Amino acid sequence: MKFLKVITGFVLVTAMLTACGSDDKKETENKEPAKEETVTVDNGSASKLEGAWEIMRAEGMAVKSNLGTVYTFKGDNLTMGKSGFDNPGKTEITDSTFSFQAEGNEYKFIYNYHFNSDTLVAEMQNSNGQILHMVKN
Structure with a gap:
């Protein structure tokens, strides 16, 4: 029964992440594509995120x-x-955002993030206030 609850939870999280994506092409036809610079320097934001971060508190x-x-x-x-259960994918990191695109999925989820002391605070864009507070393992 516990295993079933874990699987159900994982399926719900995956479904929620997929549902938050949008394939509405009308919005992007008349706009210039957003340009974001990926940070790749060792001392930049990408290296601050490097490693494992566990969600200790969530809102939304x-x-x-x-x-x-x-x-x-x-x-x-x-x-x-x-x-x-692991969901691997690709990310692009800037000084204030990171993205997640799961393997085999066309949707890309973008998170705004900042640090509050040693806590990584991330909010998925267009999620109606879902905020994740993560601590580095």
Whole structure:
């Protein structure tokens, strides 16, 4: 039963992340593509995120499902995992945002982030206030 709850939670989180994406082409046809510079220097933001970050507190939707999820940044790879289930993908990191695009998925989720002391605070764009507070493992 516990295993079923874990699987259900993981499926709900994955469904929520997928539902937050948009394939509405009308919005982007008349706009110039946004240009963001990826930070790749060793002392830049990318190196601050490097490593494993565990969600210790969450606000907004799916609070219980998010708690304990680990975001592992390694170069341009980002893996989200919980209870032995990993969702690997790619990331692009700037000084205030990072993205996640799961392997085999066309949707890219973008998070605004900042640091509050040793806590990484991330908010997924267009998520109606879902905020994740993560501590480095």
